[in-house]
Amino acid sequence: MTDDLLQQARAHHAAGELSVAESLYRSILATAPDHAEANLGLGEIGLASGQPAQAVGYLQKALNAAPENPQRWLALARALTLAGYPDDAGTVLDEGRKAGVLQDARADQPLPRSAREALDKALKDHARGRTARALKEAERVVGQFPDNGEARKRAGGMQLAAGQFGQALEHLRHAARLLPDDTEVLSNLGGALQKLGYLTQARGCLERAIELDERNAAAHSNLAALLNRLDEHEAARHHAERSLELKPDSPQSLVNLGNALKALSQREKARKCFEKALALDPKSVPALTNLGTLAKEDGDPTEATRWYEQALDLQPSHAETLHNLGTIYKDLGQPNSARQYYERAWAAAPQRLEHAEALTEFKTFTDPEDPLLASLATALQSGRLSRGEKVFAGFGLGKALLDLGRYDDAFACYEMGNKAAYTQPDQSGRYLSGLLHTYRSVCDKDFFRRTEGYGLRETNDIFLLGMSRSGKSLVEGLIACHPGTQPLGEDGAFVDFVKERLRGLEGQIIQTYLKDLDIEHSREDALAWLNQRQGEYRYRTWTLPGNLFYLALLALWLPRTPVVFCRRDLMDLALSCYFKRYAKGHEYTYDLEALGRQIRIYDEFIKLWLEVLPNPMLEVRYEDLVREPEATARRIYDFLGLDFQPGHLAALDQNRELVEHLGPANSLEAPAPLRADFIGFSKPFHDKLEPMMRAYRELEIG
Incomplete structure (x- = not known):
């Protein structure tokens, strides 16, 4: 009977009928929890459905059942990368190589003329706003030539620009192994790592890129954005200004400079930076969002909402804007709307702890395995958090553990969050x-x-x-x-x-x-x-x-x-x-x-x-x-x-x-x-x- 169910599941899976296939695979696991093919099928469905975290467990079981199969190692590494655990993905790949199943990446895999022309066409499509077509073509080339650094670099760069940070990170990490001194790869890799919350690794990539080429404007700009997140605003200002010296009309560098100036209490100079960025690029979501934040801080929620809604019209899943709107509605006494925006922000960027922490105010935790609690705990255990992230993790996890009655653990989390927030003695x-x-x-x-x-x-x-x-x-x-x-x-x-x-x-x-x-x-x-x-x-x-x-x-x-x-x-x-x-x-x-x-x-x-x-x-x-x-x-x-x-x-x-x-x-x-x-x-x-x-x-x- 299991073989019949497996054949049916594979048929529906191949036809793209994922919900039917998933139900059949689960039926198999109900009687045979370690069934390799059923676990593999559910893992592949998780990846295809954009739920890599759920795919990891299934793919691990599939790998355990057939460790001699290189595709099982690669699938698990891909799921871990997309779920936001690139270090664990790297460990899986290293273990696969040590086991002799995976080969070391090669930088000399040839790229024929037809593939180079396909990449060039994809880049042109991407520049013209045909993002889906461009990404599909780039993925096709990478699929044919997985060990070509140029193909990985181009695919990763386009996915980074499209906001597909997990996929971008997968390609750019591979590209960095193939092209270790390519400053464009290092700069983009630093940008992807930063977006996914791996700030220490991101900083290393960006500083290495600048060391190799001090005139790399993109690396200076990305490093400025990172330093703003680390509250090193004077250093952020320096790198943003250097980026603008090299590329004066960069909207993103203007936004990064504006953020540094705002943090340094130079609000009007910051506003001019955001306005200039928007004049250069009327579709700059970061510029719109920051103008909204200035309006919010000026006590004008109506004007702030107008800016934020313009940003969301352009990018409906922009997490920072969604979060800011949630805060506005919370301050306006509309908690239901606030919760909805915070939920959308967390769904768009689950690795950003401020979204998870905001949501903890709107729920009572009764399940120790709650996904929101698990995401905060995993981040805290990673040991990679910045000071600001420790604040969010400490207060968010503290509230969850308090709900569960784990008082000593809750106090320890709150204590950690408070110590991270207490940057200078109160005078x-x-x-x-x-x-x-x-x-x-x-x-x-x-x-x-x-x-x-x-x-x-x-x-x-x-x-x-x-x-x-x-x-x-x-x-x-x-x-x-x-x-x-x-x-x-x-x-x-x-x-x-x-x-x-x-x-x-x-x-x-x-x-x-x-x-x-x-x-x-x-x-x-x-x-x-x-x-x-x-x-x-x-x-x-x-x-x-x-x-x-x-x-x-x-x-x-x-x-x-x-x-x-x-x-x-x-x-x-x-x-x-x-x-x-x-x-x-x-x-x-x-x-x-x-x-x-x-x-x-x-x-x-x-x-x-x-x-x-x-x-x-x-x-x-x-x-x-x-x-x-x-x-x-x-x-x-x-x-x-x-x-x-x-x-x-x-x-x-x-x-x-x-x-x-x-x-x-x-x-x-x-x-x-x-x-x-x-x-x-x-x-x-x-x-x-x-x-x-x-x-x-x-x-x-x-």
């Missing part, structure tokens, strides 16, 4: 301690009695303040259920306004402003603030943690503005911060001692403001909010003078399905149900938080 604590000392010396109760009558009585602001992860977003989401309220989240407008008002002062700036301010200027400043962002909303809420440090000025300008302080259990708060990867800022969260000092400073500021400020103030504990949501909500609404309706809590249920998958360090920028199950989640980790507790207790406040 904010010293500044904030000094600022607190200044306020204590000036802003006592007598000071605010003397300044009674300063500022304006009207207000449309509500300030929600406390540490990150203290529950501010939950309170804001609850207040946002009331019509006429605009949630502005962690918008930095108030801090920017304060800095603008203090500009030009000398010495101890805050102290000078507080002592010199008179009633007239306090009202001028208050009116200037109120006139910012006027709109149809009755109230607007602000949650930026840094607003806490300028409440004395708010009290002088708008003493009737309500302030809600959000508090949380110290251990839960600290661990929630430590387990969260912040997109920017919050560097103190990456080190437990710095985190402990920061929480203590926040607590001291809140204590001071509660003692001296004239504003209406309310303390809300995270634990009360999630355990008794209606009672706490009524208390908040009564404090603000708003009419509470039970339906306000019901409005929070719209994202219940996604919230169920969030970890204790994650949150949605959208109305969300209140969960009490994170209370006390830090208990299994109390011993590991001792450095935080010690720093919290021992901080000397002047």
Whole structure:
């Protein structure tokens, strides 16, 4: 019966009816798991279907059954390469040669005139945009002459340009063995390795190419892109500029230079690079994507989305653009759309760990063999990760292991991610301690009695303040259920306004402003603030943690503005911060001692403001909010003078399905149900938080 099934499977396989063939092969394996031909058939189907990772196991069994067959060795090596494991593929080929089954590659295999003409035609088709035809012809030539370096080089170069990085890597690695000093091969190989995440190997190839030919513009450009990924932005700038000296009108080199300049805080110069790249090549997806990112960072999600969608019109599977759109929709409070874009990004580039890490926020891990978890674990075990990749792997894998209840392993992963993210000691604590000392010396109760009558009585602001992860977003989401309220989240407008008002002062700036301010200027400043962002909303809420440090000025300008302080259990708060990867800022969260000092400073500021400020103030504990949501909500609404309706809590249920998958360090920028199950989640980790507790207790406040 097995022979009959095998004949049927082969017939359907040969006819291209892969789903039928797959079903028949699986039927054979159900009774004979090690059947060589059935495993081989499933491996070949996996390769043909673009699922090389699934093909590897089947092809390994097929090889074990017939190690004398060279095609079995080559098929397994091909699957490993396409699955993103070129080192393992090289090991398989080396073992095949040692076994005497595979021959060493030869660089002298002749390429007849007809084959050279076919390659030339393929290159012309590729230049004219006939990509599919060009790649098919190049593959045909390589199939006939697998040990010709020129054929491999051309096929690999075209596949690299077409975004088929796994296939490109297979050809270019072979070409590099045949043509070890060919700088074009080395440059393209470095580019393919970089795209697949093999940064150390890529760097070696590109530096070797430049050593052989310092005027290789493509190698300089590729190395600039790689160095940007490694956060070596000055070096990236140097190589991008050198590439442009050699080839002034290279759109990709302009993009690489723009990325380096943006990272070096030269945003306008970066923007000009991206705009020039787009003028040279209106179809430059990297230029469009980077212009979108600049718009996103400028706080214009509509403009950013426009740029990103133009990029996706040209290249629907461009992973970086898909990821960026996911982040925009997440920030806009549209988590379902965010998840869909992150899923597409991971499918397009599974080797890029930032896509996998982003997806971990949207699922609860229950299966230790989950493909997402496996991809993160495999990357971590490879030992080839850059610092940035260790951050993504550590936080993503930490969340997955936390879901599975593997607490020690989860903490170890988070610790690795935090150490990789903590590139320089946080210096904010010293500044904030000094600022607190200044306020204590000036802003006592007598000071605010003397300044009674300063500022304006009207207000449309509500300030929600406390540490990150203290529950501010939950309170804001609850207040946002009331019509006429605009949630502005962690918008930095108030801090920017304060800095603008203090500009030009000398010495101890805050102290000078507080002592010199008179009633007239306090009202001028208050009116200037109120006139910012006027709109149809009755109230607007602000949650930026840094607003806490300028409440004395708010009290002088708008003493009737309500302030809600959000508090949380110290251990839960600290661990929630430590387990969260912040997109920017919050560097103190990456080190437990710095985190402990920061929480203590926040607590001291809140204590001071509660003692001296004239504003209406309310303390809300995270634990009360999630355990008794209606009672706490009524208390908040009564404090603000708003009419509470039970339906306000019901409005929070719209994202219940996604919230169920969030970890204790994650949150949605959208109305969300209140969960009490994170209370006390830090208990299994109390011993590991001792450095935080010690720093919290021992901080000397002047």
